[in-house]
Amino acid sequence: MFFYVAKLGWFVVQPLVAILLLAALGLIVIWLGRRRFGQFLVVLALVVLAVFSLSPLGLVMTAALEDRFPRPQLPERVAGIVVLGGAFDTRIARTRGQAELNDAADRVTEALILSRRYPEAKVIFSGGDASILAEDVPETLSARNFFLGAGLEPGRLILDGKARDTFENAVYARELAEPKPGETWLLITSAFHMPRAVGCFRQAGFEVLPYPVDYRTPAGAEMLRPSTTSIRNLEKVHFAIREYLGLLAYRLKGRTDALFPAPKAGEGTPIPEGSGSPASGTAD
Numbered sequence: 001m002f003f004y005v006a007k008l009g010w011f012v013v014q015p016l017v018a019i020l021l022l023a024a025l026g027l028i029v030i031w032l033g034r035r036r037f038g039q040f041l042v043v044l045a046l047v048v049l050a051v052f053s054l055s056p057l058g059l060v061m062t063a064a065l066e067d068r069f070p071r072p073q074l075p076e077r078v079a080g081i082v083v084l085g086g087a088f089d090t091r092i093a094r095t096r097g098q099a100e101l102n103d104a105a106d107r108v109t110e111a112l113i114l115s116r117r118y119p120e121a122k123v124i125f126s127g128g129d130a131s132i133l134a135e136d137v138p139e140t141l142s143a144r145n146f147f148l149g150a151g152l153e154p155g156r157l158i159l160d161g162k163a164r165d166t167f168e169n170a171v172y173a174r175e176l177a178e179p180k181p182g183e184t185w186l187l188i189t190s191a192f193h194m195p196r197a198v199g200c201f202r203q204a205g206f207e208v209l210p211y212p213v214d215y216r217t218p219a220g221a222e223m224l225r226p227s228t229t230s231i232r233n234l235e236k237v238h239f240a241i242r243e244y245l246g247l248l249a250y251r252l253k254g255r256t257d258a259l260f261p262a263p264k265a266g267e268g269t270p271i272p273e274g275s276g277s278p279a280s281g282t283a284d
């Protein structure tokens with residue numbers, strides 16, 4: 001039930017839909033004779049749209065999520081790599097019969113690079129069918145083609161096609177990994193999604209080393225310079241609001257161990273700025 005409520009609820013409160021609903025409400029109020037209040041609602045909708053589309057608000061909101069877990073120095077040995085779904089467009093895969101990467105492609109490309117650095121490590125890809133309005137195909141079908149096509153040995157790849165959300169990612173990944181004391185398992189997901197993901201894995205009893213990828217914001221003063229393409233600014237607000245609402249809902253539901261999970265004391269050492277790494281994320 002939580003899965004369906006979350007999906008349907010987000011459709012209504014996502015920024016662009018909420019702005020359109022606010023503007024529509026204003027027009028209805030005007031039609032009902034309350035002209036001044038209706039005009040206020042329409043103007044408010046336009047102002048919110050302008051702020052979301054033209055300001056660095058989305059960059060600031062997203063950066064707070066992305067900077068929560070710095071990328072750590074990698075250990076000498078890794079037992080396995082857990083990759084969360086979200087890197088493949090399943091609708092294209094279903095209708096065109098081929099795997100297609102999306103903006104979160106770093107999740108699988110970075111995992112592939114790390115799998116070559118750690119040739120003994122298992123690779124768990126967790127991503128099922130998260131659609132609700134139409135039956136879709138699980139991401140695992142695309143993931144299998146991608147990893148095996150790139151040369152990963154079939155015996156190292158473990159696929160979880162049941163998980164529909166982040167908490168289920170954590171639960172099913174733990175069942176498949178069966179982690180032993182002293183083992184290090186890397187968790188790969190988009191940097192803005194890492195706080196919620198880590199909170200879910202901790203709640204599921206699966207201690208992982210967070211390895212964020214797919215950065216969407218630049219560092220330093222550049223963070224305050226919005227994109228000249230307004231839709232990219234609006235997109236960042238969209239994903240940031242979804243993630244903050246996800247953190248709140250998951251905490252209230254007991255799916256995470258904290259409202260805004262943070263690194264534990266001594267959990268990994270951040271890579272020094274400018275030092276580079278075997279698998280580096282990208283920023284836009």
